[in-house]
Amino acid sequence: MNPLLNLTDFPAFNQILPEHIEPAISQILSDNRQLIKQLEQLKTPTFENFVQVLEDLEDRLGVAWWIVSHLHNVADNDELRAAYNACLPLISAYHSENGQNSILFKHYQTLKDSKLYLSFNQTKRQIIDNELKEFHLSGVDLSDDKKTHFKAIKNELSQLGAKFEQNVLDATHAWHKHIVEESLLDGLPDSTKSFAKQTAKEQGLEGWILTLDMPCYLSAMNYIKNQSLREEIYRAFVSRASELNDPTFDNSEVMLQIITLRQQKANLLNYKNYAEYSLVKKMAEFPEKVIEFLLDLAKRAKPFAERELHELQGFAKTEYGIAELNAWDIPYYSERLKEYRYAVSQEILRPYFPLPKVLQGLFQIIEKLFVVQIQKIEHDHLWHNSVEFYKILNKNNEILGYFYLDLYVRKGKRGGAWMGGFRPRKVRKQHLQYPASFIACNFPQPMGETPSLLTHQEVTTLFHEFGHALHHLLTEIEEPAVAGIRGVAWDAVELPSQLLENWAWEKEALDLFAEHYQTGEKLPEELFQKMQAAKHFQIGLFMLRQIEFALFDFRLHFEFNDQTNIQALLDDVRKQVTVIFPPDFNRFQYSFTHIFSGGYSAGYYSYKWAEVLSADAFSMFEEKGIFDRETGLKFREHILAKGGSESPMVLFKNFRGREPNIDALLRHCGMK
Numbered sequence: 001m002n003p004l005l006n007l008t009d010f011p012a013f014n015q016i017l018p019e020h021i022e023p024a025i026s027q028i029l030s031d032n033r034q035l036i037k038q039l040e041q042l043k044t045p046t047f048e049n050f051v052q053v054l055e056d057l058e059d060r061l062g063v064a065w066w067i068v069s070h071l072h073n074v075a076d077n078d079e080l081r082a083a084y085n086a087c088l089p090l091i092s093a094y095h096s097e098n099g100q101n102s103i104l105f106k107h108y109q110t111l112k113d114s115k116l117y118l119s120f121n122q123t124k125r126q127i128i129d130n131e132l133k134e135f136h137l138s139g140v141d142l143s144d145d146k147k148t149h150f151k152a153i154k155n156e157l158s159q160l161g162a163k164f165e166q167n168v169l170d171a172t173h174a175w176h177k178h179i180v181e182e183s184l185l186d187g188l189p190d191s192t193k194s195f196a197k198q199t200a201k202e203q204g205l206e207g208w209i210l211t212l213d214m215p216c217y218l219s220a221m222n223y224i225k226n227q228s229l230r231e232e233i234y235r236a237f238v239s240r241a242s243e244l245n246d247p248t249f250d251n252s253e254v255m256l257q258i259i260t261l262r263q264q265k266a267n268l269l270n271y272k273n274y275a276e277y278s279l280v281k282k283m284a285e286f287p288e289k290v291i292e293f294l295l296d297l298a299k300r301a302k303p304f305a306e307r308e309l310h311e312l313q314g315f316a317k318t319e320y321g322i323a324e325l326n327a328w329d330i331p332y333y334s335e336r337l338k339e340y341r342y343a344v345s346q347e348i349l350r351p352y353f354p355l356p357k358v359l360q361g362l363f364q365i366i367e368k369l370f371v372v373q374i375q376k377i378e379h380d381h382l383w384h385n386s387v388e389f390y391k392i393l394n395k396n397n398e399i400l401g402y403f404y405l406d407l408y409v410r411k412g413k414r415g416g417a418w419m420g421g422f423r424p425r426k427v428r429k430q431h432l433q434y435p436a437s438f439i440a441c442n443f444p445q446p447m448g449e450t451p452s453l454l455t456h457q458e459v460t461t462l463f464h465e466f467g468h469a470l471h472h473l474l475t476e477i478e479e480p481a482v483a484g485i486r487g488v489a490w491d492a493v494e495l496p497s498q499l500l501e502n503w504a505w506e507k508e509a510l511d512l513f514a515e516h517y518q519t520g521e522k523l524p525e526e527l528f529q530k531m532q533a534a535k536h537f538q539i540g541l542f543m544l545r546q547i548e549f550a551l552f553d554f555r556l557h558f559e560f561n562d563q564t565n566i567q568a569l570l571d572d573v574r575k576q577v578t579v580i581f582p583p584d585f586n587r588f589q590y591s592f593t594h595i596f597s598g599g600y601s602a603g604y605y606s607y608k609w610a611e612v613l614s615a616d617a618f619s620m621f622e623e624k625g626i627f628d629r630e631t632g633l634k635f636r637e638h639i640l641a642k643g644g645s646e647s648p649m650v651l652f653k654n655f656r657g658r659e660p661n662i663d664a665l666l667r668h669c670g671m672k
């Protein structure tokens with residue numbers, strides 16, 4: 001029996017094997033195609049006999065495919081990757097076919113024009129409006145030969161996106177540095193050192209192995225005293241998947257093809273460029289508005305960044321006699337300056353953030369704020385033995401949803417942190433499908449008796465991902481197409497996640513979980529004060545870096561033509577906004593998975609855009625009290641519960657009582 005064809009509410013992940021994948025996906029696609037033929041015959045389409053039936057079959061495919069993609073993200077191996085890659089063209093062809101199916105399109109149009117539409121609630125109307133938009137964006141209006149061309153582009157793009165990401169993963173793992181002389185590691189924190197020791201041991205080697213996995217890379221850049229070792233690691237990291245390294249993983253061509261095809265896709269639909277196409281489903285109305293928003297922020301942040309850089313240069317010179325700072329020196333001396341000025345560092349804080357305790361505290365905060373309960377469930381069939389499974393319930397024990405936690409760094413797992421909303425909430429006559437989500441991070445693994453100890457930055461990341469998860473799990477929408485994070489405009493999707501980060505900075509919240517893993521001592525007030533004082537440390541530089549990424553992404557998708565040189569465009573963006581210019585061998589864009597293989601193309605600005613919303617939303621908690629139940633419930637009711645069922649501006653106004661403004665963001669960043 002193929003487990004992907006017999007999915008229960010609690011899938012047995014460890015029983016899903018690579019050989020199940022292609023047959024299951026092919027089967028579902030063929031079942032769906034048959035049902036769609038029947039739907040085409042409908043004389044009078046209604047919401048129940050048409051939209052819901054179509055949604056149900058999309059949902060079946062979606063859930064199965066989410067599981068496969070998830071396994072590809074967290075437990076990659078050659079067989080799984082081959083099966084995953086083999087399915088990409090099948091799925092892409094299927095979606096293109098449906099997106100261009102003019103009979104289905106007509107059914108939706110009939111519904112929209114009928115009297116029925118007027119009787120529909122907001123959720124149903126939103127679905128129909130979204131779908132009609134989606135049909136146009138999928139090329140339903142094109143002539144037959146253009147339709148075929150459009151389909152081919154989409155198919156190629158889905159494979160190129162996967163290729164880009166796989167190259168980054170492989171290039172990251174292809175590099176390591178074996179160290180035998182301990183003195184080279186001077187400065188490196190014990191936690192990273194023991195991790196490096198363990199990595200070496202696993203490979204049957206003495207000494208230490210440094211890798212380009214995020215926790216190891218960041219720690220090395222911040223702490224290793226030896227400048228040439230730092231330089232070597234930096235060079236390896238910033239040239240991953242580029243022409244400067246192993247040609248097998250070179251993303252040069254992949255990147256160029258992706259951008260070219262995206263522009264062609266947009267042009268086929270009569271959009272001037274991909275940026276314009278991408279904004280159709282976003283909150284921002286037109287490209288110039290996004291660019292203006294980013295440049296305005298850059299202008300505000302630049303004086304701060306210039307001053308910060310100047311201070312850093314002065315510090316490195318006076319205290320260490322370093323006349324010129326290289327790219328691989330900046331994180332190192334920044335960390336020293338931070339320690340010098342605030343006597344605080346990520347490493348000093350780490351012992352106060354043992355992961356199990358942080359989780360417990362985070363759950364308490366969520367329970368207080370949104371009046372829910374979180375309980376662990378035993379589950380023997382997960383994809384790795386370190387994965388945990390939970391349910392989230394209302395106060396009256398009514399189940400709301402489920403989530404999986406996969407928190408540790410591991411081979412075959414994609415870097416970074418993310419939330420996947422794999423099963424949406426859905427209500428049908430006899431059955432309620434509970435929403436479920438995956439939360440994945442890359443935290444250090446526990447070592448023997450020592451639990452995983454997080455930096456405060458990692459704590460913030462965990463809060464962030466939980467914000468996304470709550471958006472998905474606390475939804476009250478019954479139709480999967482707009483339940484949870486489904487159908488939420490991309491530039492509004494970071495509102496709940498960035499909002500929740502704020503609690504990782506509040507004393508009242510930290511007191512619930514920040515305590516020393518050996519002594520049980522609470523985070524001392526003095527250390528907390530230092531942490532607060534250091535909160536805005538190099539905020540201008542940080543903000544400019546985000547703007548640099550966002551503006552590069554946006555201009556690339558706005559201005560691209562066959563003359564465009566990607567590197568030259570990036571250099572130009574840097575001239576426009578940044579104060580730190582990386583060395584010419586920096587090939588950051590070659591591993592910019594957010595925009596080349598994730599969903600952030602012409603959308604990286606969303607982080608900053610949504611931060612205006614999240615900062616403004618948090619200011620309401622600041623006014624009423626950070627654990628004010630009424631405000632928490634209001635946020636749950638107006639934002640978390642509503643998913644994509646209404647425009648984000650309307651939802652925000654319902655919560656805040658007015659339109660968002662940028663004041664709170666500037667105040668939180670110390671820029672006002």
Ligand SMILES: [Zn+2]
Binds near residue numbers: 464497
């Ligand atoms: Zn996020």
